[in-house]
Amino acid sequence: xxxxxxxxxxxxxxxxxxxxxxxxxxGEVHAIMGPNGSGKSTLSNVIAGREGYEVTxxxxxxxxxxxxxxxxxxxxxxxxxxxxxxxxEIPGVSNMTLLKAAINARRKHQGxxxxxxxxxxxxxxDRAKLVKIDPKMLSRGVNEGFSGGEKKRNEILQMLxxxxxxxxxxxxxxxxxxxxxxxxxxxxxxxxxxxxATVLVTHYQRLLDYVQPxxxxxxxxxxxxxxxxxxxxxxxxxxxxxxxxxA
Amino acid sequence: MIxxxxxxxxxxxQGPATTMAANPQTSAAANVRDVTAMxxxxxxxxxxxxxxxxxxxxxxxxxxxxxxxISAKKEEPEWLLNFRLKAYRRWLTMTEPEWAHVDYQKVDYxxxxxxxxxKSMKDGPQTLADVDPKLLETYRKLGIPLREQEMLAGVxxxxxxxxxxxxxxxxxxxxxxxxxxxxxxxxxxxVKSHPELVQKYLGxxxxxxxxxxxxxxxxxxxxxxxxxxxKGVRCPMELSTYFRINERNTGQFERTLIIAAEGSHVSYxxxxxxxxxxxxxxxxxxxELVALDDAEIKYSTVQNWYPGDENGKGxxxxxxTKRGDCRGARSKISWTQVETGSAITWKYPSCILRGDxxxxxxxxxxxxxxxxxxxxxxxxxxxxxxxxxxxxxxxIAAGRGQQSYRGLVRVLESAExxxxxxxxxxxxxxxxxxxxxxxxxxxxxxxxxxxxxATTSKIADDQLFYCRARGIxxxxxxxxxxxxxxxxVFKELPMEFAVEAQKLLAVSxxxxxx
Numbered sequence: 001x002x003x004x005x006x007x008x009x010x011x012x013x014x015x016x017x018x019x020x021x022x023x024x025x026x027g028e029v030h031a032i033m034g035p036n037g038s039g040k041s042t043l044s045n046v047i048a049g050r051e052g053y054e055v056t057x058x059x060x061x062x063x064x065x066x067x068x069x070x071x072x073x074x075x076x077x078x079x080x081x082x083x084x085x086x087x088x089e090i091p092g093v094s095n096m097t098l099l100k101a102a103i104n105a106r107r108k109h110q111g112x113x114x115x116x117x118x119x120x121x122x123x124x125x126d127r128a129k130l131v132k133i134d135p136k137m138l139s140r141g142v143n144e145g146f147s148g149g150e151k152k153r154n155e156i157l158q159m160l161x162x163x164x165x166x167x168x169x170x171x172x173x174x175x176x177x178x179x180x181x182x183x184x185x186x187x188x189x190x191x192x193x194x195x196x197a198t199v200l201v202t203h204y205q206r207l208l209d210y211v212q213p214x215x216x217x218x219x220x221x222x223x224x225x226x227x228x229x230x231x232x233x234x235x236x237x238x239x240x241x242x243x244x245x246x247a
Numbered sequence: 248m249i250x251x252x253x254x255x256x257x258x259x260x261q262g263p264a265t266t267m268a269a270n271p272q273t274s275a276a277a278n279v280r281d282v283t284a285m286x287x288x289x290x291x292x293x294x295x296x297x298x299x300x301x302x303x304x305x306x307x308x309x310x311x312x313x314x315x316x317i318s319a320k321k322e323e324p325e326w327l328l329n330f331r332l333k334a335y336r337r338w339l340t341m342t343e344p345e346w347a348h349v350d351y352q353k354v355d356y357x358x359x360x361x362x363x364x365x366k367s368m369k370d371g372p373q374t375l376a377d378v379d380p381k382l383l384e385t386y387r388k389l390g391i392p393l394r395e396q397e398m399l400a401g402v403x404x405x406x407x408x409x410x411x412x413x414x415x416x417x418x419x420x421x422x423x424x425x426x427x428x429x430x431x432x433x434x435x436x437x438v439k440s441h442p443e444l445v446q447k448y449l450g451x452x453x454x455x456x457x458x459x460x461x462x463x464x465x466x467x468x469x470x471x472x473x474x475x476x477x478k479g480v481r482c483p484m485e486l487s488t489y490f491r492i493n494e495r496n497t498g499q500f501e502r503t504l505i506i507a508a509e510g511s512h513v514s515y516x517x518x519x520x521x522x523x524x525x526x527x528x529x530x531x532x533x534x535e536l537v538a539l540d541d542a543e544i545k546y547s548t549v550q551n552w553y554p555g556d557e558n559g560k561g562x563x564x565x566x567x568t569k570r571g572d573c574r575g576a577r578s579k580i581s582w583t584q585v586e587t588g589s590a591i592t593w594k595y596p597s598c599i600l601r602g603d604x605x606x607x608x609x610x611x612x613x614x615x616x617x618x619x620x621x622x623x624x625x626x627x628x629x630x631x632x633x634x635x636x637x638x639x640x641x642x643i644a645a646g647r648g649q650q651s652y653r654g655l656v657r658v659l660e661s662a663e664x665x666x667x668x669x670x671x672x673x674x675x676x677x678x679x680x681x682x683x684x685x686x687x688x689x690x691x692x693x694x695x696x697x698x699x700x701a702t703t704s705k706i707a708d709d710q711l712f713y714c715r716a717r718g719i720x721x722x723x724x725x726x727x728x729x730x731x732x733x734x735x736v737f738k739e740l741p742m743e744f745a746v747e748a749q750k751l752l753a754v755s756x757x758x759x760x761x
Contacts, residue, residue: 048716051708076718084716088709092731101727102717109718141731142713158717 001026001063001197002047002166008057009046016042018222019058024166027194031208031233032201034219035241040201041085043219044170048082049075062166076102077109081164083155085171090142095154098142099124099161106162127160131187149180156187167191168199173207185210205237218244305362311335314466317362321435321469326446334455334465341459344593347622348651348683351591354529354564361467361500427483429513430475434502437473444475448506452535452572452599460531460593461568464500468533471501476511476542485741487516503534507542509575514545516744527555527590532567540575540602545583547740548596549748552588554755557646559618562590569596573605573631581608582625583739585748587755590619595653597626600634600662607636610736612748614729614755615648615680624654624685629662629695638669641733644680645756651683658695665695673703674732676725676756726753 002024009017016039024030034040046053047060049072060067067075090098104114115123125135131153143151152172159167172184188198188211200207208216208230216232217224218241225244226232236244305313314335318328343353424431430441438445455465472488488503507513530552536544546569555562565588571580582596592615598607609625627636636656644650650673658665673682682703690697706728714724730737730749737745 050712050716071721072712072715073718073720076716082716084713088707088713090710090713090728090731092734093727097727097731098714098717098719101714101719101723105718105720105723162717 003061004058005061006058007043007046007055007060009042009053009055011042011053015056016222017046020219020223022217022224024197024199026165026197028215029192029198029200029211029213031213031216032199032219032224033203033216033233033236033241036203038219039222040219041170044082044085044168044199044201047075047168048072048080073105074109076162076164077106079165081159081162081167083152083159083167083169083172085174087143087151087155089144089146091144093142094140095138095142095157096124099138099158102158102162124157124161128157130160130190131157131183133157148175149177152176153180153183153187156184160187160190163191165195166197166199168201170201171203172200173202173204181207182210205233208233220244304360307360308357309335309359309361309467313361317467317469320362321438323435323438324442327438330450330455331466334462335467337456338459338462338466341456341462343459347593347653348649348685349591349593349620349622351564351620352527354527356463359529362469423483428477428480429482430473431486432473434468434471434473434504437475437504441473441475444506445473445504448535448537449502449504450535452537452570453533453568458568460566461533464502464531464533464568468500468502471503471532472505473503474505474513474515476507476513478508479510480508481511482513485514485516487518499528499530499532501532503532504537505535505544505546506537507539507544507578509539510541511539512543514741515547516741517546517548518551518744518747527562527564528553529564530567530589532569534567534569534596536569536571536580538571538573538575538578538580538602538605541577542575543579543581544571545581546571546596547744548582548584548586549740549744549751550584550586550588550592551751551755553590554588554617554619555590557617559590562619563588565589565592565594567594569594570599571597571607572599573602573607573634575605576602576631577604578602579606579608581606581610581739583608583610583736584612584623585733585736585740585751586611586613586621586623587751589621592619592621592623594621594623595625597628598636599628599630600636600665601630602634603631604633604635605631606634608739609636609638609640609654610739611640612643612733612736612752613641613650614643614752615645615650616755617646617648619646620649622651622653624652626655626657627667629656629658629665629667632661632663632665634662634665636665636667638667638671639735640669640671641736642671642673642682643676643729643732643752644673644682645676646680648680649683650681651685653685653687655687655689656697657689658692658697660691662692663694665692667695667697669697669699669701670735671699671701672732673701674729675703675705676729722757723753726756729756 004020004022007017007020008015020043032040042053046055055068062078062080100120103120107115124138128135128138133153143154146154155172173181176184185207200211200213213230216228216230218226220241305316311332314331318331450465453461456462474486476482505515536546538544552563552565553561573580580598584596586592596609600607607627611623613621613623615621624640625638638654640652642650642652652671654669656667656669671684675682684701686699688697706725710728711721711724714727715721729752737748740748
C-alpha cells in the first residue's frame, strides 16, 4: 500500500530524513517511535504533502502511484489521513461544515454525488458517539475553544467519518489522560481491518497498550535504525533510545 | 439647449431614440486579452451581460437645463425642482472629497448622461405583462424571476421593486402591501401619490448639501424606492429592490427613502449588480431612513457591482451616502452590508441616535480583490439618553486590494449613559494587499461607555493545510475560512441573502490564492 524508498527530505535547508525505507501492507499497524528531532513529524508531513518539506531524493508510492506528485487534497481524497499533532482552530467554520466539505470532496473525486443531508447527519452523529463528542460540539467552530483532549478526539472523529485507507496519527496520544487515551484507541481500533493500514507516530509505549501494533520501528537521525514486533516497544520503554542512537 | 441622443427635440414620442449596446466580448480590449490568462484568472463576472434594449437617454453633461429636463420628464412639482436646483448650485461650489484612502481617476461629470430610460417603457407598464420581455430576461439572469415571484407570492414573501437604469419597471405585491397599509413604490410615483410624506422627509436625514456626492444625487436623482410603514404595522414581507446599471456612460443616482412610523417594523433588502464594461461607471446613491418612536428598520445590502478586471480596468465607483435617523424614542436602525463589488467604494451607512434609548447597528463585510479599493465604515452619532450602538466590521483584502475601515463614534453632551461596542477585524490573503483602520471617537459625556476591539490576521498556512489534508481544495478552503471569519455578520442577514452572500464571497475570492 505504501512504499517509501530511500527518502531524503529537508526543511529550510536542513536535511531531516536521510534515506528512510518503509513498506506498509493493507491490514497492518505500524508504530514509529523515536527521540525528539528524529524526523517523525517530518515523515508524517511529507506523506500528507505539507508545504515547506522538500523531498530531495527517494520515492513514496501509494497503491503504486507517486504520492509526491499529488496535491495534499488529492492525497486525502485517495484515502490518506493525517491526524495532527497540533490541530488548528478555524473560527466560525463549524465542524459539520468542514466534515461535509471533506466528505463531498472525496465523493466528487470518486465520481459520486454529494451526500444527502440526512445521511450525513446520521453518519456523523453515530461516529461522534464512539468518541464521546457531544453533538453540540459539532456545530461549534473547528477546534474553537476545544481542550487539548477534545481536539485529539475531534481528529479521531474526522478519521471515523472519512474512513481513510491509510491513517497516519502524529502523536495523537500526547497530552491525553487515560480516559481520553482509551477513547482515541477505541476509535483507531474501530477502523482496523484488512483493507486499511495505520501508522502510529508516538513517543511512548502507552498508546501501544491499547492499539497493538504489528510492527514497531525506531526512527533516529533521519532513518529507521531498528524494526521489530510489539516487544520492541517494551524494550524501548525500559532502555530508552540511547542504546540505538549510539549504534 | 438640451438634446436627446439621435433626436432633435425633447419630444420623446417621436423618432428612433436608439442606443445600441455593444457586446463586451467583441470589444478590442477583450480580443487582445490573452485567453488562457483569462481562463486562469477569475471567472468572468457572472452578472456581466448587457441587455440590448432601446433607450431614451439625455446627451452627456450636467447643467440647470438638464435638471429641469429630468424634473419635467418626471412631471415633478415645483418644490422638488427647486430642491434639485438648490443642491446643484451648492454642488458647483463643492469639491470632491479626497480624505478617503482610495486612489482613482476623477470622474468627468460632464461626460455622464444623467437620464436613461428604456424606450419601450416610455408610457410606463401598467402590469408586469406590459414589461418588455428582454427586461424580464435580464432579471431572470440576475436571479430575480419577477413573474415567478408574483406567482409564488405566498411562498417567497418578498416584494421586489426593480430599478432598471432610471425607471422602475415593475412593482410586485403592491396590492398586498397596500392592504397592510404599507406604501412601497418608486420614489417618483410617491412624489405624485404621497407628496406630503415625500416633502416632509426627503432630505431630512441627508441634507441637500451634506457632501459632494449627496449634493450631486439630490440634483439629478432619477429613481429609487419609497417605503412608508404606518403606525404599529409589522411589514408582512421583506421588501427588496434590485438596482442595475445597464446603459453605457450613465451614472445611477437612485434615492431611497424609508419611513417607519411609531411602533412599526420593516426589513429591506437591496442587491446590486452592473454589467461588465471597460470604462468606469459612477454610482452615487442616497438612502435615507427615518424611524419614529419604537419603530425598527433593518436594511441589508448585498453589493456586487462590477469590480473591474484583475488589472483594475473598468468597474463601478460606488460613492454612496446612507444614513438612518432614529428620530423616536426606543427606535432601532440596523445596517447590514456585504460589499464584494465595485472598483472604488466610499460608503458609511450611519445612524443618528436622536431618540432616547434608541439603538444603532452596523454589520459589515467588505472584500477587495485584484485592484479593488474600499474605504467603508459607519458613523454613530449619540444624541439621546442611553443610546446604544454596535459596530461589527469584517474587512477582507486579497490580491492587490486595499481595504479601509473608517468609523466615527460621537457621543454628544446630551447622551447620558450612551454605549458603543466596536469590533473591527481584517483578514489578509496574500502579501500584496493592505488593510487599514481609521477609528475616530469624540466623547462629550463622561458617563458614556465605549469598547473597541480590532484584529488583523492572515489566513494561516496551518488552517489551509488542515483543510487540504481533509481533501478540500485550496479555493474552497479559503472561501470556507473567509466565510467563517464573516459569520458574525452573515447571521444578521435574512436567510436567503446570507446564502447569496456566501456564494458571492466564493466567486469574488476566485484566483485570490495560488
